[in-house]
Amino acid sequence: MNTTYAHWLKGKLEEVDLIRYGSGTLAAELLGVSKPTLWRWLNGHTTPSGNQLLRIAAAFAGNDHRRFAELLLEQVSIQAIGTTDYTQFLAKAQ
Secondary structure, eight states, X not given: OBOOHHHHHHHHHHHTTSSTTSSSHHHHHXXXXXXXXXXXXXXXXXXXXXXXXXXXXHHXXXXXXXXXXXXXXXXXXXXXXXXXXXXXXXXXXX
């Protein structure tokens, strides 16, 4: 299933009730970015890169290292081929 990074991130934030109940301040703090940066991501104007992807995966995974890896792969896969199915991304990378 194809998706955008904005859609993926909004879904993750909704899972932990950070978008529905707030102005984005808590979500931005959780992800270690400013509210304008978060807004640009959620509206599809830009996507995170490098260390930001690591920070986002860490924020949602906590101490679960396997989940961290899955979240990081999902993010890279969305940006590279437009799907959260990172097995497709890994297959194309070989």
